[in-house]
Amino acid sequence: MTIRVVVADDQELVRSGFAMILDVQQDIEVVAEAGDGAQAVEAVRRLAPDVALLDIRMPGTDGIQACRTICAETACRTVMLTTFDADEYVYEALHAGASGFLLKDVRRDDLVHAVRVVAAGESLLAPSVARRLIADYTARPTVISSGRLDVLTARERETLLHLARGLSNAEIAAALVVSEHTVKTHVGNVLSKLGLRDRIQAVICAYETGLIAPGAAPSQDGGAPAALFPYPHR
Missing domain, CATH: 3.40.50.2300 (Response regulator)
Known part of the structure; x- marks a missing residue:
């Protein structure tokens, strides 16, 4: 079964790079690319993909807002992408309903693996993000x-x-x-x-x-x- 994916990032080269990595996989098809959160939401509503890969920082409707709308209105699962691993983004993404959280320096194989894991109904965080999340709880x-x-x-x-x-x-x-x-x-x-x-x-x-x-x-x-x-x- 083919995993259908929407990739959203306001940086065209980054967006195209992620799309290219995913689209060459035999079991993954990138059905749309989006330059902001509003476009991502529209694409998900129209195409009903399995996974949406969302950059957190985008103009207009950002990734967190898009994630919240997508998770509330559709069965699509979301993976958040960012160059930042600040704790507040992790919390916001998780409470918005995200099933994954990756840094943009993620390895090619780990990106593909993340999409497959999330599409299968599981969830994940990048190791560094998970450690920071638990470390915060440890300090409380x-x-x-x-x-x-x-x-x-x-x-x-x-x-x-x-x-x-x-x-x-x-x-x-x-x-x-x-x-x-x-x-x-x-x-x-x-x-x-x-x-x-x-x-x-x-x-x-x-x-x-x-x-x-x-x-x-x-x-x-x-x-x-x-x-x-x-x-x-x-």
Whole structure:
């Protein structure tokens, strides 16, 4: 199945470069390019692509605004692109509904991988962005507001906890001694009951509600939980 993509960036050379990288892939088709957020929204509404690659800083309607509209009105998933990795952009993008966040110096293979991952219903952040995000939570005092989680069953809370620790579905299945199919059901229930779009938002929710303490779930390299940036290990 071909992944249909809209690429939006106000810099023509950057936009064309990303489009060229993606369009040569056998399973990806760039169906439109846009020079600003308004054009991106119009293209998504008209063409119903699977993924929109959006630059954050664009004239007029910026990438964050475009992301918010696209996620609210369509089934298209969004990946944000920027030359900046300032924390406020990460938060704004995530709350707007973005499923991915990449810096523009992303490697060619990682860009292609990101589009495939997001199109498949998963989510990711660039490793450096994920580490900064979790580092910010680590610096904050833990605020318990777990009442939001009361809608979850005990098993669903366990599933959310394991998601926040960066475990894959297979690893969660092993920890809970259930099948991967059952884990997928639990994950789906967690997202649905909490009104979350994807696993990234689930991880953020786990930290915001105090289900997991900041800094309590490092990956093997001491960075952020692996679930936030599922790039292949090199």
